[in-house]
Amino acid sequence: MFSFLNSSLLLRAGSAMGVITVLAVAAMAGTVYVARATHGEAGAVNIAGSLRMQSYRLVATLEASHKSEAHLTDETSSLVQGFEQRLNSPKLTEVVSGTHRTSLQQSYIQIKKDWAQTVRPLIEEYVHQINQPASKISLQQTSHVYRSTVDSFVVDIDRMVRLLEEDAESSIHLLGLMHSISLMLILLVATITLYLLHTDVLSPLHDLLKSAERAGQGDFNVRVGHTGSDELGRLGQAFNTMTEEISKMHGHLERRVTEKTEELTRRNRSLELLYDASQRLTKAAVSETTYLELLEEIGGVIECEGITLCLIDEEKNKVHALAGSGTTPPMCQNQACDICLGDGKTRQINSTEHGGPGKVLSIPVRDQENRYGVLLVVQPKDDSLQSWQIRLLETLSKHIGISIGVTRRVTQHRRLALLDERSAIARDLHDSLAQSLSYLKIQVTRLTILRESGADDQQIDDVQNELKDGLDAAYRQLRELLTTFRLQMNGRGLASALSETISEFKTRSDVEIKLDNQLTLPLSVNEEIHLLQIVRESLANLVHHAQATQATVTIEPLEQNQVQVRIEDNGMGIQEKTARTHHYGLAIMHERANSLNGELQIENRPEGGTCVLLKFKPGGTKPNLKTIQEQAAS
Structure with missing residues (x-):
């Protein structure tokens, strides 16, 4: 019946306040009602009490025989009139007519009846007897009857007064009862309201605040226990939904961060590998040991089972494995080089056809002009290399190809430079020292002929001087040539x-x-x-x-x-x-x-x-x- 109250704290709080207000208003209304109901009862009790006094005054007045008859008649008439005014007083009649007590109403009616039918006629008879000459015996009899009648009449008046008092007391008792019930109900409603405030507001709110604090500290797995249909319940549902979504987003972000971290780690390792490869392939003389160390480092980064570098000799009629690390491809054992070389493009080779365990990736080693060989990568079993690994291998193969190309061009250039220098040396020897030696040979021949022909000493001395000059020139030229040959920048x-x-x-x-x-x-x-x-x-x-x-x-x-x-x-x-x-x-x-x-x-x-x-x-x-x-x- 009151299930709608469960859907709103405001309705429950409003209902509690409404009940308390209604009870307070009811108590006040009851107070007003009782106050209105008891209005005039005190005056009525007072008037009813005065009726007893008035009755006894009438008795006393009638028995005062020492007074004159005229004075007695006037005083009796005044007392009778006063009694009737009190008996018919509006305060008394309103209380009697407004009461719910029938006994009080019957008592009032009986008093009026007794007054009108018994007491007043006796008073009038008594006054009449006093005014008329009569015997004392009849007057005494009348007085005796009147006194006995007044006594019973006063008893009735006392009973009516008591009933009036009981009616007033019952109204006051009813007012107290109404106040007690209202107070108890208000306390009950207040207690229930405080209990509901604790259970439905304070506890859920405390739970929500603790959950919000934990969520603020990064614990997005926290959940609110109160998820009813009221405002805090809906707020708890919204909080749980929010933390669940944040937890999912946080988990997603953590996965993204982990993936990005792994990707950055791979990139850093790839960059370090590329840098190290560039340093190895450019700074030092590249040897088989250099290639072997480089291949081992590549295998550690790529996480493959084996990697082999095969080169084509300069005549391009033979292929040999220059360096390798890990598992050797089965094609190398079977000398199936044509399968690995292929058309000069990166491709997958199914090594199971050649007795191998799985796939082999063939990457050409080349520069912009020539192809120098192939890089063979034995992939892990039941797995394939990722795209970034293939791109890294292709980049490294290009570096290796450029290094090999530079090495071969440097070697060729050195060969040409050596032949060029040999030509220069030959020309220098031919143009300088060789001609000087030829000149000396001619002079020696002249000297021999002169000696054999018996020439004079002057001619022989001239030839000897020329020989000496030639030797000096040859020595000087030889020294110049040695200086030239030793020249370095x-x-x-x-x-x-x-x-x-x-x-x-x-x-x-x-x-x-x-x-x-x-x-x-x-x-x-x-x-x-x-x-x-x-x-x-x-x-x-x-x-x-x-x-x-x-x-x-x-x-x-x-x-x-x-x-x-x-x-x-x-x-x-x-x-x-x-x-x-x-x-x-x-x-x-x-x-x-x-x-x-x-x-x-x-x-x-x-x-x-x-x-x-x-x-x-x-x-x-x-x-x-x-x-x-x-x-x-x-």
């Missing part, structure tokens, strides 16, 4: 090497040599060596043959990123006979200028002396392939 830079060269030649001669280096363009190591050799060869010719006192070496940039080297002296210039006889390394200088892809000019200055002029564009250095091929063939 050693990271000092071109400017420092030029300064040392100028100081060296100034020390070896009396020629004042000045250096004006205005070069700002970067040069490669080969370009620096060729430029330095040309300057050294020019200064050597200047010191030994030009008979100069001053010389200037100027290096300056030109337009279109060109470089100009100018060596000038104030010597005697180039004599045609001398140039044709000794060459003075001119051919070597032209060969080096050709290696720089530049232009070399040697000419006499109008004001005297020689000018060696070299122009070239940096970045155009090339080996003398023709000479290299001739040397390789020889």
Whole structure:
């Protein structure tokens, strides 16, 4: 019947307040009712009590025979009239008519009846007898009858007074009873309200606050116990739903954080692996041990069962396993290299067809131009590599391919540089020391002929002097060649090497040599060596043959990123006979200028002396392939 109260705390609190209010109003209404009901009862009791007194006054007045008859008649009439006024008083009649006691009403009616039918007629008879001459015996009889009648009449009046008092007391008792019942009911309702407040408000609210505090501390598994249909119950349901959703979201976020952490860890390990691989493949000389260590590190990051690096030799007719870690693919044991190489793309190989345990991932090792081999990865049983692992392996295979390509290009470049240097050495020997030795051989032949022919001593001495000069020249040329062969940049830079060269030649001669280096363009190591050799060869010719006192070496940039080297002296210039006889390394200088892809000019200055002029564009250095091929063939 009152199930709707369970759905709202406000309704329950309002109902309790309403009940208390109704009880209080009822108590007040009862008080008002009783007050109205008892209104005039005190006056009625007083009036009823005065009727007894009035009755006795009538008796006393009638018995006072010493008074005159006129005075007795007037006083009796006044008392009778007063008695009737009191008996018919509105206060008394209202109380009697308004009471629910029939005994009181009957008593009042009986008194009025006795007064009208018995007492008043006796009084009138008695007064009449007094006024008329009569015997004392009849008067005494009348007086005796009146007194006995008044006594019973007063008894009736007393009974009515008692009934009036009982009626007033019953109203007061009823008022007290109503107040007691109202107070008890109010206390009962208040007690029930406090109990419900504790059980339905304070306890759920305390539970909700504790749960909110725990949720604020990060415990999203807490739940509220009170989930009824009232306001706090619905709030508890909402709180439980909220914490459940937050718990799910928190769990989801924790999983996301865990996944992201694992992903970042993988990325960091991948980056560390890539960085370490770059360091290994670029800083140190790459050997099989380097590749083996790198493959072991890759296997630890990828978590595969085995990884093998197979390379194709330069003739591309053989494949060999350079390094490997873990399980070897069955194709390597069966020499089934064509299966692994495939079409040069990353692909999966089912090794079970070749007696293997599972799948093998084949990744080509290549750079932008060539393919150098394949990287074979034995995948875990009943599992496949993830996409990030495959991408990492492809990136590492590219690094390995670039490293192999760089190594092979460096090796090829060293071969070409070695052949080029051998050609330069051969030219230097041919143009300098070989010709000097040929000249000495000719002089020895002349000396032999002169001795056999019996020539005079002067001729023999001339030939011997020429032999001595030739030996000195050959020794000097040999020393120059050794200096040239031992020349290294050693990271000092071109400017420092030029300064040392100028100081060296100034020390070896009396020629004042000045250096004006205005070069700002970067040069490669080969370009620096060729430029330095040309300057050294020019200064050597200047010191030994030009008979100069001053010389200037100027290096300056030109337009279109060109470089100009100018060596000038104030010597005697180039004599045609001398140039044709000794060459003075001119051919070597032209060969080096050709290696720089530049232009070399040697000419006499109008004001005297020689000018060696070299122009070239940096970045155009090339080996003398023709000479290299001739040397390789020889």
